[in-house]
Amino acid sequence: MIRSRKFFCIVILITLFCSSLPAMAETIAAAASLQPFLEKVIPWYNGEKGTKIEGVYGASGNLARQLENGAPFDLFLSANKQWARYAEEKGLLANPPLPFTSMPLILWQAGAAAPDLELLKSADKKIAIANPEAAPFGKQAKEYLIKKGYFDDIEKSGRLILGGDVLKTALAAKSGGADLAILPLSIALKMDEGKWTLLDTPPQVLFGAVVKGKSASEAQGFWAFLRSPEAEPFMKEFGFVPAR
Numbered sequence: 001m002i003r004s005r006k007f008f009c010i011v012i013l014i015t016l017f018c019s020s021l022p023a024m025a026e027t028i029a030a031a032a033s034l035q036p037f038l039e040k041v042i043p044w045y046n047g048e049k050g051t052k053i054e055g056v057y058g059a060s061g062n063l064a065r066q067l068e069n070g071a072p073f074d075l076f077l078s079a080n081k082q083w084a085r086y087a088e089e090k091g092l093l094a095n096p097p098l099p100f101t102s103m104p105l106i107l108w109q110a111g112a113a114a115p116d117l118e119l120l121k122s123a124d125k126k127i128a129i130a131n132p133e134a135a136p137f138g139k140q141a142k143e144y145l146i147k148k149g150y151f152d153d154i155e156k157s158g159r160l161i162l163g164g165d166v167l168k169t170a171l172a173a174k175s176g177g178a179d180l181a182i183l184p185l186s187i188a189l190k191m192d193e194g195k196w197t198l199l200d201t202p203p204q205v206l207f208g209a210v211v212k213g214k215s216a217s218e219a220q221g222f223w224a225f226l227r228s229p230e231a232e233p234f235m236k237e238f239g240f241v242p243a244r
Contacts, residue, residue, distance in 0.1 A: 031079035032165040061134030074219035080136035084207035102203040128161040128178035141182035185239035
């Protein structure tokens, strides 16, 4: 009887201790192009909904591989369909990925004048793009340069500067490591200097999905919010076009 009472008391103490622990934040793994937008919208959403959500950012390919290796993500937001499908095919997602927004690609340079696209052909201009092997906007930038017939010359002449993701690419250009950078508009709008010119290439469509086993999570509610009209003013502020 005494042992039973002790066991019962221990169970109660453990239950009380666990219930008093603060809730763990749920994690949104998002493409680096989304960071300026999410750094504003997540605190607002947490305040409005009483949730505890945080974001981690990087190249979509790197995030997909981290998820595959067991990273504790609750929602995956990819800058293209390819890496969202990769996560789906690995059995990591609760549902098929859906498009939720799109983002145009731009050419950025420091200074007061918007860059002329002819500068891409200049033999003395270094051009920064994100790593096309992991970053969707880097892949799109490479494809754009190939289509224009510039890529081989830029690469062979040593004028191509690769950043790990679009944020690192922007930093390389801003610090003088490159003369020009091909970036998503959201990153250009975040930078407090320089000018940009829109590139004549279709906007990149971004995809997302809740991670498998997290369908009843706060991340599920946030994912629904991102696809609702309520999120549109935030998206438009950072150059995103909501998916229809």
